[in-house]
Amino acid sequence: MIVSRDPTELPPAERAVAIGTFDGVHRGHWAVLEAAKATGLRSAVVTFHPHPREVLGYEVSLLSTFERRLELIEALGPDDILVVEFTIELSRLEPEQFAREVLEPIGTRIVLAGENFRFGRGRSGDTELLRRLGFDVRAVPLVEGVSSSRIREALRSGDVPAAARMLGRPAELEGLVVSGDARGVRLGYPTANLAVQPSLLVPAHGIYAGWALGHRAAISIGVNPHYGGHERRIEAFLLDFEGDLYGRHLRLELWKRLRDERAFPSEEALVEQISRDVEQARLATRPG
Numbered sequence: 001m002i003v004s005r006d007p008t009e010l011p012p013a014e015r016a017v018a019i020g021t022f023d024g025v026h027r028g029h030w031a032v033l034e035a036a037k038a039t040g041l042r043s044a045v046v047t048f049h050p051h052p053r054e055v056l057g058y059e060v061s062l063l064s065t066f067e068r069r070l071e072l073i074e075a076l077g078p079d080d081i082l083v084v085e086f087t088i089e090l091s092r093l094e095p096e097q098f099a100r101e102v103l104e105p106i107g108t109r110i111v112l113a114g115e116n117f118r119f120g121r122g123r124s125g126d127t128e129l130l131r132r133l134g135f136d137v138r139a140v141p142l143v144e145g146v147s148s149s150r151i152r153e154a155l156r157s158g159d160v161p162a163a164a165r166m167l168g169r170p171a172e173l174e175g176l177v178v179s180g181d182a183r184g185v186r187l188g189y190p191t192a193n194l195a196v197q198p199s200l201l202v203p204a205h206g207i208y209a210g211w212a213l214g215h216r217a218a219i220s221i222g223v224n225p226h227y228g229g230h231e232r233r234i235e236a237f238l239l240d241f242e243g244d245l246y247g248r249h250l251r252l253e254l255w256k257r258l259r260d261e262r263a264f265p266s267e268e269a270l271v272e273q274i275s276r277d278v279e280q281a282r283l284a285t286r287p288g
Contacts, residue, residue: 001074003081007105010080016041016110017103018078020117021048024063024151025072027168028114028143033076035112035140044080044106045073052086054199061152061201063167065174068251082106095125099133110136158204158257164287170211173202173234174251183227184237187267189274191220191235192245194252202234206260207277209284211253215241218274218281219252222261226270237274239282255284 016039154162180193205222223229264270
């Protein structure tokens with residue numbers, strides 16, 4: 001498989017192209033990519049980075065980092081991926097010009113996209129316009145009940161099993177392990193303090209069961225109200241893990257929301273609750 005940022009770098013071929021941002025690479029996206037592979041032509045994915053909304057100044061709550069998005073797309077097995085740099089200038093291209101500069105140079109014959117796909121200046125281009133330009137356009141029906149917006153709603157409410165059903169895998173958080181307050185060490189439950197990209201969606205505050213580095217994990221998302229915290233923290237205690245994680249990149253799977261975060265009458269009561277959280281994390285099952 002070839003990953004390129006320039007249409008001229010892809011070898012000449014007639015291609016079936018799946019096009020979109022593919023944030024989260026959920027089950028609806030799978031259907032578009034599988035349809036491209038089923039055409040018999042060389043399959044390609046055209047996606048964008050940075051996310052268009054981010055470039056245009058809108059708030060974004062991404063379901064995956066760009067690097068993770070590429071990993072997930074690669075796992076679905078297209079022949080090629082073309083990453084188009086999204087800029088203000090690109091956003092101002094008329095849809096016909098976008099087709100000439102991006103789709104035609106890579107030998108696009110068939111275009112596959114979700115039924116609600118829009119592109120070009122002011123989102124004025126659609127699948128019907130591509131047909132008029134001579135492409136064989138095949139709109140892929142939406143997978144019922146699956147969309148990036150629904151996944152975001154589920155995560156914002158802490159319903160990680162619902163998000164997993166739409167994603168086809170557990171919801172994830174990833175970032176760099178940074179130094180924290182080291183309270184976990186003193187309490188007997190050392191945690192990895194995760195710094196995530198500001199554009200990533202972080203699920204509802206609470207305590208979660210999950211998985212990381214081959215170990216079950218008890219994960220806290222929130223402000224640590226027992227100690228009067230105000231800054232959001234993402235902290236993971238990896239069960240049966242020994243080692244130093246500082247400075248490492250860590251990806252957490254979120255399996256189940258166990259409870260709300262709250263303050264306790266004493267530190268002893270807090271430790272007792274953490275012990276119960278850890279046991280629930282040990283018993284949790286992976287959704288997806």
